[in-house]
Amino acid sequence: GENVEQHPSTLSVQEGDSAVIKCTYSDSASNYFPWYKQELGKGPQLIIDIRSNVGEKKDQRIAVTLNKTAKHFSLHITETQPEDSAVYFCAASFGNEKLTFGTGTRLTIIP
Amino acid sequence: GAGVSQSPSNKVTEKGKDVELRCDPISGHTALYWYRQSLGQGLEFLIYFQGNSAPDKSGLPSDRFSAERTGGSVSTLTIQRTQQEDSAVYLCASGALGGNTIYFGEGSWLTVV
Numbered sequence: 001g002e003n004v005e006q007h008p009s010t011l012s013v014q015e016g017d018s019a020v021i022k023c024t025y026s027d028s029a030s031n032y033f034p035w036y037k038q039e040l041g042k043g044p045q046l047i048i049d050i051r052s053n054v055g056e057k058k059d060q061r062i063a064v065t066l067n068k069t070a071k072h073f074s075l076h077i078t079e080t081q082p083e084d085s086a087v088y089f090c091a092a093s094f095g096n097e098k099l100t101f102g103t104g105t106r107l108t109i110i111p
Numbered sequence: 112g113a114g115v116s117q118s119p120s121n122k123v124t125e126k127g128k129d130v131e132l133r134c135d136p137i138s139g140h141t142a143l144y145w146y147r148q149s150l151g152q153g154l155e156f157l158i159y160f161q162g163n164s165a166p167d168k169s170g171l172p173s174d175r176f177s178a179e180r181t182g183g184s185v186s187t188l189t190i191q192r193t194q195q196e197d198s199a200v201y202l203c204a205s206g207a208l209g210g211n212t213i214y215f216g217e218g219s220w221l222t223v224v
Contacts, residue, residue: 043115043215095211098156104154
């Protein structure tokens with residue numbers, strides 16, 4: 001089955017700086033890669049996703065890049081703000097197979 | 112409502128009692144997941160339902176845990192003879208057939224005392 005590794009487990013950045021979280025996956029057939037943000041006391045919410053037919057996708061300050069050859073994908077947050085502080089999870093899947101999550105990254109934005 | 116609904120939102124139970132947690136997925140969604148999340152930890156996969164296929168139960172931690180999905184919609188996660196280590200947030204998520212995106216509920220916080 002799929003295995004997803006996520007790094008780092010914790011990340012602190014100064015407000016206004018960029019944050020990058022990286023994930024690697026094991027199953028070369030995986031073709032869907034979402035990122036979720038979980039705020040304290042809430043369920044995870046989808047913030048951006050990418051499919052294997054594209055290499056990069058942007059949504060305002062958030063971008064995701066995918067390297068299919070190396071089997072890794074990354075979340076980039078630019079101009080970080082205090083409200084970006086949360087736990088972020090990456091995931092991977094193929095077709096209707098279950099989504100496999102990474103172990104999470106706790107991002108702290110330092111004012 | 113439009114989102115995934117879970118109940119109860121909070122449950123305190125005595126060790127040894129059985130508990131049932133309910134998930135109402137988004138209408139029309141055929142995929143349904145249960146995850147467990149201990150305080151400050153990641154998402155532990157429990158079980159995955161996809162349409163009429165046999166569920167993937169590979170994440171259930173013991174035979175005290177079971178889940179059903181009636182009529183392809185509502186799901187119930189049952190924990191028998193609860194133990195203190197079962198204390199966690201139990202999250203449900205649903206997704207549409209042919210799509211991969213899943214949407215989470217707010218979770219059921221279980222405390223076993």
